[in-house]
Amino acid sequence: MSATDGIHLTDVSVVRGGRAILDGISLDMTERRVALVGRNGSGKSTLARVIKGLIRPDAGTVRLYGIDPAKRDFGSLSVAGFLFQNSDHQILCPTVLEEIAFGLTENAVPQAEAERTTLALMEAHGIAGWRDRAVSTLSEGQRRLVCLLAVLVMEPRVLLLDEPYTGLDIPTRIRLDAFIAQLPQQTVMISHDPDTVESFDRVLWIDAGRVRADGAPADVLPAFLAAMQAEGQADSAWSA
Ligand SMILES: Nc1ncnc2c1ncn2[C@@H]1O[C@H](COP(=O)(O)OP(=O)(O)OP(=O)(O)O)[C@@H](O)[C@H]1O
Numbered sequence: 001m002s003a004t005d006g007i008h009l010t011d012v013s014v015v016r017g018g019r020a021i022l023d024g025i026s027l028d029m030t031e032r033r034v035a036l037v038g039r040n041g042s043g044k045s046t047l048a049r050v051i052k053g054l055i056r057p058d059a060g061t062v063r064l065y066g067i068d069p070a071k072r073d074f075g076s077l078s079v080a081g082f083l084f085q086n087s088d089h090q091i092l093c094p095t096v097l098e099e100i101a102f103g104l105t106e107n108a109v110p111q112a113e114a115e116r117t118t119l120a121l122m123e124a125h126g127i128a129g130w131r132d133r134a135v136s137t138l139s140e141g142q143r144r145l146v147c148l149l150a151v152l153v154m155e156p157r158v159l160l161l162d163e164p165y166t167g168l169d170i171p172t173r174i175r176l177d178a179f180i181a182q183l184p185q186q187t188v189m190i191s192h193d194p195d196t197v198e199s200f201d202r203v204l205w206i207d208a209g210r211v212r213a214d215g216a217p218a219d220v221l222p223a224f225l226a227a228m229q230a231e232g233q234a235d236s237a238w239s240a
Contacts, residue, residue, distance in 0.1 A: 005030055005065065006028065006029050006186065007027070007028075007030075007064050007158060007186070008028050008063045009026055009051070009061070009062050010062075011025075011026055011060040012026070012061070012062060013058050013059040014043075014055060014058055014209075020209050021043050022047060022057070023209040023210050024060070031186075031202045032186055032201055033186075033199075033201050034187070034188045034200065034201065034204065035190075035203045035204070036204050037191060037197065037204070037220075038212075042207050042209070047206060048160045048190060050062055051158070051160060052081075052160050053069030053070035053071070053080065056070040077103075078103070078155065078156055079157055079158060080156050080157070081154055081159050081160065081185075083144075083147055083148055083151055083162060084162055085166055087143040090150070091146075091147065093135065094134055094135065095131070095133060095134060096127070096131060097119070099150055100146060100150045101114045101153065103150060103151075107154075118153055121149055122149065125145070127145070127146075127149075141176070144164065144172075144176060148176075148179075152185075159180075159185040160189075161180065161187065161188070163190050164176060164180065164189065165177070177196065194221045194224065194225055197217060197221070200217055202215065202216065203216070205220055
């Protein structure tokens with residue numbers, strides 16, 4: 001397996017308050033669609049943030065297609081895109097055009113070129129008419145699409161999606177699911193809903209900062225569901 005192909009973590013640990021919230025994780029991910037499942041507080045978001053380079057690990061190395069995502073150059077910033085669970089954590093600009101173009105303009109792409117590229121992407125997704133719309137006037141589903149296009153405009157090789165379906169109605173969720181499924185990017189998605197990751201190539205069950213199970217959905221999800229149901233009925237359910 002080549003280190004320039006896919007996502008590679010070697011002995012990655014993240015320590016906060018004297019506690020390892022990621023505990024020596026080593027993973028080679030070359031599958032197109034990888035799901036992260038696990039209880040609240042198990043470390044899924046921290047792992048996704050480490051892969052994006054938003055958190056530099058206290059130990060170990062992370063490489064995405066041969067690139068250290070935590071370096072601050074254009075290649076590192078654009079190798080992976082992160083779709084936050086809450087659009088409010090992602091949206092920075094008043095209008096849709098500015099929001100989608102932000103990554104380009106921030107990275108010194110000339111304004112006219114950034115606008116051209118952004119409008120072409122918006123056109124391709126049938127939302128060119130939103131160019132001057134205030135992002136604050138969009139519905140949550142529309143905002144999720146804007147955030148996703150703001151990520152895709154950077155042409156990342158890896159997409160990190162933190163519970164992308166939260167708060168969406170069923171038709172919007174089906175539409176977003178189909179949209180995400182046809183994207184060419186390698187995708188790592190956090191989900192609390194096993195149904196949404198049944199068709200993925202690989203599922204990683206994260207538990208207390210470690211990988212508890214790793215394999216095809218049919219191998220990992222039944223055991224995960226059974227454990228979640230058992231833990232939900234146990235007295236210690238709030239203690240994670
Ligand atoms: N900066 C921090 N300082 C201290 N503890 C932290 C910090 N960031 C995360 N943690 C802790 O690390 C653990 C893992 O958090 P993380 O957000 O990665 O979990 P998660 O699996 O994504 O949870 P959820 O499903 O609730 O989003 C939690 O116990 C959290 O409280």
